[in-house]
Amino acid sequence: MTDFRLRREEVLDGDQLRAMLEESPARAAQAILLAAGEGVVEAQALLGQILLDGQGIAQDQVLALRWFSIAAGHGHLMARNMLGRCHEHGWGAAADASIAAQHYRIAAEAGLDWAMYNLANLLATGRGVVVDHSQALRLYRHAAEVGHAKSMNLLGRYYEDGCHCPQNLPAARECYQRSAEAGDFRGQFSHAAVLAGEGRIDDALGWLRKALAGGNVNFLRVSSESLLGSHHPQIREMAVQYRLRLSRLTAA
Known part of the structure; x- marks a missing residue:
């Protein structure tokens, strides 16, 4: 059985923490709560996430926000990002995209x-900030360069549309393929559209x-619909499968 004890001097990666939660969410949540304290x-960062999701512990968005803030104050970058997510979507606080942008930045x-x-x-x-496609493009490109799959897909859209950059269809196709292979479902759809074409x-x-x-x-x-x-x-027939899955998800 997994030893769920966490000590201050230990540095646990995300895979280890997820494995703990998969084996026994309630026991892992208690260990995480103690370690966070x-x-x-x-x-502390993971406690914020499981409180936000209600994974192994009662969901509490306000408390999740508090733990993200504590972890972010100690330099945890993903906790800082999650603070942004909370403020953007109104999880545990009033939605405020301008505050979210500060944390993201x-x-x-x-x-x-x-x-x-x-x-x-x-x-x-332009949510919470002045629209700046040049800066957005730079950020998508930088994130894509370090392997962020969703950014690869959006970078591909900029290249395909020639939006705020010269149109570059080969670069767009490469971005879509990389995004698809990295597992982003939107990138997979974009790559499929290129292949169908x-x-x-x-x-x-x-x-x-x-x-x-x-x-x-x-x-x-x-x-x-697309x-x-x-x-x-054959692709029109695939739309039926998409709608069936949509029905199942919305009925759940």
């Missing part, structure tokens, strides 16, 4: 790819199935 920063400037991505999203849409229907269908397995409700709703407009019968 003893000052283990990784445990701190973590982004320290090199966290997720914070770069989240700040870029605000800059691209090249007549590689079987390959496109394979990536559409992967996107189907990982896609969320909003993605499935929008992408199913698939219905395809000139290829």
